Each structure stands twice: as structure tokens, then as C-alpha cells.
Amino acid sequence: MPRPDRSALGGGFTDEMSRLSGEYTALVNQAELLRHRKGDAPSKEEAELWAKAADTCDQIISHSRGLRDLRVQWESRKQDCLENVKKIADLLAPPPPKEPKAPPAAKPAAVSRISTNTDGGAGTASGADPDFSTRNANEDVSAEMIRSWYQDPPDKGLDELVGVRELKERLMEEIGNVDWQVLNNVLGISPVQSYFLYGPPGTGKTELIKAFAGTLMPKGFKFLKLKGGDIHNKYVGSSEKIVDAAFKEAIDAATENPGCILFMDEVEGVCVNRAKSNIQGHESKLTNAFLEARNTLRDCKKRVIFFGATNFPQDVDPAMLDSVSMIRLPLPDEETRAEYFQKIAFPTLTLEPGLTYEDLAAETDNFSFRELEALVKGVKVQLRSVLIKDEGNWVMNEKGEKDQSATDKKLAELVENGGVTLTMELFRKEIKVQNLPMDKSEIRAQLLAFEQGSR
Numbered sequence: 001m002p003r004p005d006r007s008a009l010g011g012g013f014t015d016e017m018s019r020l021s022g023e024y025t026a027l028v029n030q031a032e033l034l035r036h037r038k039g040d041a042p043s044k045e046e047a048e049l050w051a052k053a054a055d056t057c058d059q060i061i062s063h064s065r066g067l068r069d070l071r072v073q074w075e076s077r078k079q080d081c082l083e084n085v086k087k088i089a090d091l092l093a094p095p096p097p098k099e100p101k102a103p104p105a106a107k108p109a110a111v112s113r114i115s116t117n118t119d120g121g122a123g124t125a126s127g128a129d130p131d132f133s134t135r136n137a138n139e140d141v142s143a144e145m146i147r148s149w150y151q152d153p154p155d156k157g158l159d160e161l162v163g164v165r166e167l168k169e170r171l172m173e174e175i176g177n178v179d180w181q182v183l184n185n186v187l188g189i190s191p192v193q194s195y196f197l198y199g200p201p202g203t204g205k206t207e208l209i210k211a212f213a214g215t216l217m218p219k220g221f222k223f224l225k226l227k228g229g230d231i232h233n234k235y236v237g238s239s240e241k242i243v244d245a246a247f248k249e250a251i252d253a254a255t256e257n258p259g260c261i262l263f264m265d266e267v268e269g270v271c272v273n274r275a276k277s278n279i280q281g282h283e284s285k286l287t288n289a290f291l292e293a294r295n296t297l298r299d300c301k302k303r304v305i306f307f308g309a310t311n312f313p314q315d316v317d318p319a320m321l322d323s324v325s326m327i328r329l330p331l332p333d334e335e336t337r338a339e340y341f342q343k344i345a346f347p348t349l350t351l352e353p354g355l356t357y358e359d360l361a362a363e364t365d366n367f368s369f370r371e372l373e374a375l376v377k378g379v380k381v382q383l384r385s386v387l388i389k390d391e392g393n394w395v396m397n398e399k400g401e402k403d404q405s406a407t408d409k410k411l412a413e414l415v416e417n418g419g420v421t422l423t424m425e426l427f428r429k430e431i432k433v434q435n436l437p438m439d440k441s442e443i444r445a446q447l448l449a450f451e452q453g454s455r
């Protein structure tokens with residue numbers, strides 16, 4: 001078994017990176033301990049731990065774009081984890097003998113059933129639907145897996161996002177079009193629409209699609225989400241069938257309902273650029289299968305809205321870009337950041353005299369939404385510790401002892417009523433502690449090269 005290197009990240013990095021690194025180490029330890037406890041026998045539970053560790057690596061990788069060395073290090077750890085998943089899956093489910101043919105019900109658990117991904121994976125576990133049925137399950141793609149692609153209604157709609165005004169308008173127009181299906185039909189306007197979202201990590205690609213779905217699901221639309229990177233890595237052998245089943249499922253869902261949104265995140269994992277010099281045979285087969293399946297949408301005449309998203313558009317096969325609307329997600333500009341601080345981050349805090357949201361925005365040039373979130377979280381943690389450390393804020397009980405629960409409520413009320421002040425000093429200190437923003441020169445150069453090439 002390859003043993004992933006478990007040394008933690010170097011010091012001085014963001015809190016979030018340290019947390020993820022700790023999570024990864026804990027998962028690796030648990031997996032190894034489990035193996036040891038089971039007398040060196042592999043188990044499904046152990047595979048689940050390796051799969052989770054791979055997901056954690058993924059999160060770290062998405063935070064470390066622009067930091068090439070770090071990314072390479074975590075990509076190699078992720079590969080080691082995935083290799084362990086595959087090895088265990090092979091040990092637990094050896095290929096069935098050719099003669100006699102095993103009936104489908106007796107088939108041992110396949111690799112594909114081991115997924116424990118909690119963020120999309122080949123699918124995110126959605127609200128269990130006991131009546132779920134599908135025509136698209138087969139030996140390689142279980143009904144359980146297909147059900148996991150169905151997402152619960154997201155809690156936000158497009159209205160609740162800050163910035164991205166033009167994109168929201170464009171998608172709102174799409175939503176408006178949904179109400180004119182008969183007219184569209186007569187005019188011969190295809191109900192199928194495909195979008196390709198790209199941009200640096202943390203700029204809101206996933207959030208935008210979720211909010212779009214959140215606005216359409218009340219109209220009866222279904223929302224299916226899959227993660228290309230996982231299909232590619234975790235389900236080698238079944239990946240073409242998974243991709244095929246996903247498009248079929250989307251068409252079926254759009255037939256039985258007003259429409260369906262199909263979201264393929266990390267689309268570079270299933271539609272690999274065939275011009276890449278080191279492309280593997282199975283990658284180009286998967287790409288062909290993906291493009292073929294996607295083309296079935298054109299003729300289906302059902303309301304399927306397809307989204308592909310990636311941070312690496314140059315790694316996606318150019319054929320994917322035929323007949324899709326390209327949407328680039330930019331880093332939030334100064335106006336958007338000010339709106340973010342006011343409406344989302346600090347709606348109940350009072351700014352110190354003379355300080356404005358625009359001043360905070362001016363300090364955060366080049367931040368992604370994800371980095372803004374990390375910063376805001378750090379600022380709030382600092383504020384909390386200032387409040388707790390202040391002896392004058394404590395409520396005492398009858399015995400003259402500190403009453404933690406009463407103090408908790410009192411301080412919460414204080415925050416809600418605007419009684420807590422944010423200072424520029426504290427804000428700047430947190431930016432320094434977190435060493436933000438990360439360097440984005442590499443990803444910017446890649447995106448520019450892609451845009452110049454695709455013009």
C-alpha cells in the first residue's frame with residue numbers, strides 16, 4: 001500500500017489549511033489503525049476513510065492554486081489515497097468469473113459503491129427518497145449512486161448573491177424563458193441550454209449554479225450534480241457508463257418534470273483535452289463518451305440545462321466548447337467586496353468611527369470569495385476572544401461565580417444589537433495572520449492563455 005506522506009503543512013499558513021491538513025492526517029491514521037485492528041485485512045470502512053482523505057486533499061488542492069509545489073505535493077497524496085481505495089475495492093470485489101455468469105443481484109460490491117464523498121463526489125447524498133426509481137441503473141451504475149446525484153433545493157436563490165450582476169441577469173433571463181415553453185416550441189427555440197463556467201478557485205462557480213438551481217427548483221426542476229474529477233479517479237472502468245447514465249437520467253428527469261439542471265463540476269476530469277501530450281487511453285475514451293452523451297441533449301427536445309465548471313479550462317477538450325455559452329467568473333471587484341462586507345459578512349457589526357465598507361474593500365484587492373470568507377471568519381473569531389477576555393462583559397450568578405451561559409446570551413444580544421465595533425487594526429491584523437490573498441499569477445496566466453487560444 002502506498003503510504004501517503006503525512007507531514008503537516010508548513011507554519012504560517014491559513015487556519016483553514018491547517019485544519020484540513022489535520023483532518024487529512026487524522027483520516028490516514030484512522031485508516032491505518034483500522035487495517036491493523038482487522039489483522040491486516042482490508043475493509044469497506046477503510047476504503048471509505050481513504051476516499052475521505054482523498055476528498056480532503058482535493059479541498060487543500062483547491063486552496064493552493066497558484067502555489068505549484070504545495071499543489072503537486074497534495075495531488076500526489078490524493079493519488080496515493082485513491083490508489084488505496086482502488087486496491088481495497090479490487091480485493092473486496094474481485095472480477096466475477098466469466099463462466100458461469102453471476103446474476104446481477106449476487107454481484108459483490110463494486111468500486112463505485114464505496115464512494116463516501118460529501119461534496120458532490122460522483123454525487124452528494126441528497127434527501128432520501130424512498131420511492132426513487134430509475135431506468136438508468138445497470139451493473140456499473142447503481143440506483144443508489146444515481147439517487148445521490150439528485151440535490152436537495154439549495155437554500156439560496158440568485159437574489160442572495162452579491163456582485164456578478166450581468167451573470168445573474170443572464171441566468172434570470174434563462175429562468176424567464178422557462179415560462180414560455182409553448183411559444184419557444186412554436187418559434188423553434190431549443191429548450192436545451194449549455195453553459196461552461198470557468199475562473200479562479202473560490203470565485204463562486206458552484207455557488208452561482210446552486211443559486212440558479214435554487215431559483216428554478218420551486219418551479220419543479222430537478223437538480224443533478226456530479227464531480228468530474230471523482231468519476232475519472234475513483235471509478236476507472238465504470239466512468240464511461242456513469243457519464244452516459246448521468247445524461248440519460250437528466251433527460252428522463254426533464255421528461256417527467258418541467259425541467260432538469262445537470263451540473264458537472266470539475267468537468268476537466270471527464271472531458272480531458274485530447275490534445276494533451278500525456279493523455280491516457282482511458283481518458284480519451286471517457287472524453288469521447290462524455291461528448292457523445294452530451295450531444296444527445298441536442299436532439300432530446302427536453303428542458304435540460306447543462307452546466308460544466310472548471311478552474312482549468314485549458315485542460316478541457318475544445319469540443320466541449322461547441323455550442324455552450326462561456327461564462328467567466330471574475331474575482332469580486334471592489335464594489336462587490338464592499339457589498340459583501342455590508343450585507344453578508346458584518347451586517348450586525350458597527351464600524352469604528354470614520355471606517356467604511358469601502359475602506360475594507362480597498363484592503364482586500366485580489367481576494368476570492370473563499371478568501372473573503374476565511375478572512376471574515378478569522379475576524380469574527382478575534383472579536384469573540386476580545387469580548388470573552390473582557391472581564392467587564394461577564395455575568396455573575398448568585399454565588400458570585402462567572403455564568404458562562406448567561407454571558408453567552410448577553411454577548412450574542414450585544415452583537416445582534418450592533419453593540420460590537422470592528423476596527424481597521426483588527427481587520428488588517430487578520431489579513432496579515434492569514435497571509436492573504438494567495439498568489440494568483442499562475443492561474444491568471446493560464447486563464448489568459450486559454451481565452452486568447454479560444455478566440
Ligand SMILES: Nc1ncnc2c1ncn2[C@@H]1O[C@H](COP(=O)(O)OP(=O)(O)OP(=O)(O)O)[C@@H](O)[C@H]1O
Pocket residue numbers: 062160161162163164199200201202203204205206207208310311329344369370373
Ligand atoms: N456571489 C457570491 N456572493 C456571496 N458569496 C459567494 C458568492 N460566490 C461565492 N460565494 C461564497 O464563496 C465560497 C466559494 O464559492 P464557490 O465554492 O462557489 O467557488 P468556486 O469558484 O466553485 O470554487 P472552486 O473552483 O474551488 O470549486 C462559497 O462558500 C460561497 O458561499
Ligand SMILES: [Mg+2]
Pocket residue numbers: 205206207265309
Ligand atoms: Mg466549485
